[in-house]
Amino acid sequence: MNIQYLSTDFLILGGGAAGCWAALEFCKRSQGKALLLEKANIRRSGCLAAGVNALNAYIGPGHTPQDYADYAKNDAEGAVDEALLLSMAERLNGTVQKLESLGLTILKNPDGSYATRGWRNVKINGENIKPLLAGAVAQEPRITVLNQANAFDYIVQGDRVTGAFAIAVQSPVLYVVTAKAVLCATGGAAGLYQPNHPGFSRHKLWYPPFNTGAGYAMGVRAGAKMTGFAQRFVALRCKDTIAPTGTLAQGVGAKQINALGEVYEQKYGTATMQRVRGTVRENAENRGPCYLRTAGIPQEQDDELAKAYLNMAPGQTLRWLETAPPSVQNVEIDGTEPYITGGHTASGYAVAVDRATSLKGLFAAGDAAGGCPQKYVTGALAEAEIAAHAALQYMQDDPPQAPDATPVLQTLNAYFFYDTDTVDALEEEMQGVMDAYAGGISRQYTYTKEGLAVAESKIAAIAQKSKSCAAKDMQDLVYILELQERLVVCQAVIAALKEVCA
Amino acid sequence: MSILIEESKCTGCGACTQVCPGSLLKLQDAKAKIAKPERCWGCCSCLKECPVQAIALYLGEDMGGRGGRMHVQKEGHLLHWIAALPGGATKIITVDSRDSNKY
Numbered sequence: 001m002n003i004q005y006l007s008t009d010f011l012i013l014g015g016g017a018a019g020c021w022a023a024l025e026f027c028k029r030s031q032g033k034a035l036l037l038e039k040a041n042i043r044r045s046g047c048l049a050a051g052v053n054a055l056n057a058y059i060g061p062g063h064t065p066q067d068y069a070d071y072a073k074n075d076a077e078g079a080v081d082e083a084l085l086l087s088m089a090e091r092l093n094g095t096v097q098k099l100e101s102l103g104l105t106i107l108k109n110p111d112g113s114y115a116t117r118g119w120r121n122v123k124i125n126g127e128n129i130k131p132l133l134a135g136a137v138a139q140e141p142r143i144t145v146l147n148q149a150n151a152f153d154y155i156v157q158g159d160r161v162t163g164a165f166a167i168a169v170q171s172p173v174l175y176v177v178t179a180k181a182v183l184c185a186t187g188g189a190a191g192l193y194q195p196n197h198p199g200f201s202r203h204k205l206w207y208p209p210f211n212t213g214a215g216y217a218m219g220v221r222a223g224a225k226m227t228g229f230a231q232r233f234v235a236l237r238c239k240d241t242i243a244p245t246g247t248l249a250q251g252v253g254a255k256q257i258n259a260l261g262e263v264y265e266q267k268y269g270t271a272t273m274q275r276v277r278g279t280v281r282e283n284a285e286n287r288g289p290c291y292l293r294t295a296g297i298p299q300e301q302d303d304e305l306a307k308a309y310l311n312m313a314p315g316q317t318l319r320w321l322e323t324a325p326p327s328v329q330n331v332e333i334d335g336t337e338p339y340i341t342g343g344h345t346a347s348g349y350a351v352a353v354d355r356a357t358s359l360k361g362l363f364a365a366g367d368a369a370g371g372c373p374q375k376y377v378t379g380a381l382a383e384a385e386i387a388a389h390a391a392l393q394y395m396q397d398d399p400p401q402a403p404d405a406t407p408v409l410q411t412l413n414a415y416f417f418y419d420t421d422t423v424d425a426l427e428e429e430m431q432g433v434m435d436a437y438a439g440g441i442s443r444q445y446t447y448t449k450e451g452l453a454v455a456e457s458k459i460a461a462i463a464q465k466s467k468s469c470a471a472k473d474m475q476d477l478v479y480i481l482e483l484q485e486r487l488v489v490c491q492a493v494i495a496a497l498k499e500v501c502a
Numbered sequence: 503m504s505i506l507i508e509e510s511k512c513t514g515c516g517a518c519t520q521v522c523p524g525s526l527l528k529l530q531d532a533k534a535k536i537a538k539p540e541r542c543w544g545c546c547s548c549l550k551e552c553p554v555q556a557i558a559l560y561l562g563e564d565m566g567g568r569g570g571r572m573h574v575q576k577e578g579h580l581l582h583w584i585a586a587l588p589g590g591a592t593k594i595i596t597v598d599s600r601d602s603n604k605y
């Protein structure tokens with residue numbers, strides 16, 4: 001493996017929604033250079049790869065940022081930081097306008113205002129949202145994009161984060177990138193728990209299986225303060241395809257019904273987690289399976305739904321084509337395995353209002369940042385703006401010196417000499433442990449103090465074994481690093497759940 | 503959920519290998535290959551990029567897939583989704599990126 005040294009002003013880890021936006025905002029406000037480091041390719045990476053259905057965070061007429069903060073606080077089932085919520089909410093509508101100026105199709109009312117679904121959602125065609133962002137980044141000469149580069153550790157000098165280590169996914173290169181300020185925008189973590197379909201379709205998750213919690217793990221290892229890891233996000237999704245349900249529930253007004261045809265959502269409430277918990281209860285009390293009642297909707301709605309799902313979750317449209325359309329057949333629903341994502345709940349880096357983490361020189365935005373749930377796309381963009389401004393303020397020092405990367409290189413190279421190929425097996429073992437002892441699907445998301453103690457020791461043992469996995473190429477090495485990241489996040493989740501039980 | 507690549511159609515242009523969010527596609531002997539189909543997320547980024555519709559989405563049997571295959575043909579603002587269904591029927595749904603979702 002060769003070492004390549006790079007330096008920049010603003011290093012951004014993860015070129016998803018928040019990462020791309022932060023790079024653009026930074027260049028708008030300064031003459032500096034930004035380096036966007038992305039494990040895949042910013043054209044289609046992260047949560048936005050397949051497209052999105054709507055802009056879910058917006059403040060419609062007659063409402064205020066405070067209303068949004070209040071809504072998010074009420075929906076949350078754990079501590080949130082109101083100051084963070086408010087600072088995000090104030091910027092939401094501005095980001096919608098900017099997205100439109102980049103070419104995003106947004107539905108308008110006859111008077112030119114945005115057409116909303118409820119007061120918080122803007123109707124769009126979100127299939128191409130990621131290519132639009134990537135296109136804007138490509139037009140800014142001061143942004144360097146390093147695609148297919150997987151970040152795995154911060155460079156910490158004294159009490160400051162001064163860059164990151166990354167490896168190329170396709171070629172034998174270790175990148176050592178130093179910067180005056182660093183933004184973590186690597187998204188949240190999927191793949192910690194056994195998924196709905198643990199066999200061949202085990203990557204048919206809601207949250208992208210390629211967001212492995214790298215940024216969280218890097219923060220934990222560097223000693224950053226984290227928050228809200230007990231607030232796991234369980235999504236209510238279309239069974240099997242794990243496609244979003246909001247379009248059916250809010251878009252065509254489909255109610256949640258049990259096998260007896262009873263509308264059960266009122267019984268439990270309609271907050272995000274209540275919808276999931278109600279479904280779990282109905283199943284547990286032998287009134288499942290549960291459905292969204294779509295049978296009987298007009299056939300024109302079938303066509304519009306087929307298109308809407310192609311724009312974000314094409315598998316669901318294929319399911320309808322292979323079986324029967326929603327007007328004929330109710331859509332079965334189910335809870336997913338738990339995810340950790342600061343875009344929906346409050347888990348992630350503990351940040352100040354300017355999105356500075358507890359480590360000097362390190363900022364966080366989007367799903368990586370905690371304390372501020374219900375961000376969705378526009379909230380991630382809002383946080384990216386705030387973080388870019390703060391990073392700019394922070395950057396006064398001379399560029400940091402590159403560290404000696406030889407020890408890091410030696411650790412990585414060692415994996416090429418081991419002969420036990422165990423990543424897939426260890427990942428399966430980890431997901432099974434989390435499922436059984438840390439509140440996965442098979443335990444209806446419940447856990448006990450005793451179970452968590454078992455999980456803790458089993459995950460520690462898997463972490464130990466992961467240190468001698470074998471790699472034959474760079475892609476294997478990425479898989480090993482991803483497994484180790486997930487294990488660190490699992491440990492953080494278990495520790496947080498133990499506190500809940502205490 | 504995963505994808506199939508029709509080798510006879512693939513021209514080896516490499517476009518799909520650039521965009522997969524999981525870097526799952528690689529060129530091998532001038533053909534695109536997916537080494538670990540079980541790692542596919544089903545996002546369809548690769549389908550949209552392929553100029554000759556060599557890539558199809560399908561639903562795995564473990565999630566109740568019935569054998570349908572869906573391709574994408576891009577034409578300016580339009581995405582034509584072409585589904586070859588189990589009974590032999592073909593269904594085409596066209597989405598215009600200038601039209602917003604109704605729901």
Ligand SMILES: Cc1cc2nc3c(=O)[nH]c(=O)nc-3n(C[C@H](O)[C@H](O)[C@H](O)COP(=O)(O)OP(=O)(O)OC[C@H]3O[C@@H](n4cnc5c(N)ncnc54)[C@H](O)[C@@H]3O)c2cc1C
Pocket residue numbers: 013014015016017018019037038039040045046047048051052053054055056057149150151152185186187188206207208210211212213214215244312343365366367368375376377378380523
């Ligand atoms: C399936 C799905 C549908 C959604 N639909 C909607 C919707 O309709 N409306 C809405 O408002 N919101 C929606 N959301 C939420 C919204 O997409 C996210 O909240 C938002 O994209 C978060 O932005 P982010 O930048 O934090 O994460 P992402 O956009 O996921 O970006 C993270 C980036 O970091 C990269 N990365 C990860 N690890 C590394 C590493 N080690 N090194 C380098 N790069 C790395 C990833 O490849 C990715 O590009 C949806 C989310 C999902 C998962």
Ligand code: SF4
Pocket residue numbers: 504505521522523524525526527536541542543544545546547548549
């Ligand atoms: S559908 Fe998405 S995840 Fe699957 S191979 Fe294509 S680009 Fe990759």
Ligand code: SF4
Pocket residue numbers: 507511512513514515516517518519533534551552553554555556557
């Ligand atoms: S984009 Fe299509 S033609 Fe090009 S390499 Fe991929 S499968 Fe082959």
